[in-house]
Amino acid sequence: MDFLLSQNNLWILLIALASGAMLLWPGLAKGRSNARIPLADAIQHINRDQGVFVDIRPSEQFKAGHIPQARNITLDTLDAHIGTLPQDKPVVIVDAHGREGARAVAQLRKHGFTQAFCLDGGLNAWTEGGMPLKKS
Template sequence: MFEFLLDNIVLVAVILVSGAFLLEPVIRKRSMGPSLSNEEAIDYINKKNAFVLDVRATKDFKRGAIANSKSIPMEGFEGRINEVPNDRPVIVVDTVTSSSQKAAKILRAKGYKDVFVLEGGIKGWVDAKLPFTR
């Protein structure tokens, strides 16, 4: 067996690298915590009274936002966590997802239970032509 591996080192390397590429999306999704698709987010907003937290910069929020969302930019976020209710699900949004993942992680560390990141962020929401105020 060991001799086969040595004789076919390139094949073994290709198999290992391919496996890593196949697992990467699964590992990334797990590391970012729970997320919601646009459709799931709408259900949470309408049926579970979810709080939509927009962590983009204030100037970006003023240009347009998900209807009824609250702006708490990442800059200074930890000092304003008390503005986020902990008795409702929280959907964190950003332009795409990087800052929202960070904010969601902070909220979970502070004891918030139902915290989700919107898959695709504001861009995905707007591209799907969902309610957006300008």
């Protein structure tokens, strides 16, 4: 007990606990936000498991350029279109930068979609990866 009460040892113990918490933090945060997936994983989900890309950007942006075969369902109309999406296949949400997709994934998971993901980096990641765009 004297070891813990010593002033120097108390500081060492606090620093050790703080550094341990910082090392664990990314793993814990990743477990909660596993909805974000990189481009390669998104393509694999779509190709291997016949998943669906859902682009939640406004229709004007969608028409200017989108992922081929992506469906345009804006975030504010997603609840109304839940029934048109396959619950047994991966659904990959695409937005402009990968920031708003988490809200859409949360909506889908609330409705029982266990394979709902957000493309990390959004459409920007798609184009930076050299993938094709389709214009309507």
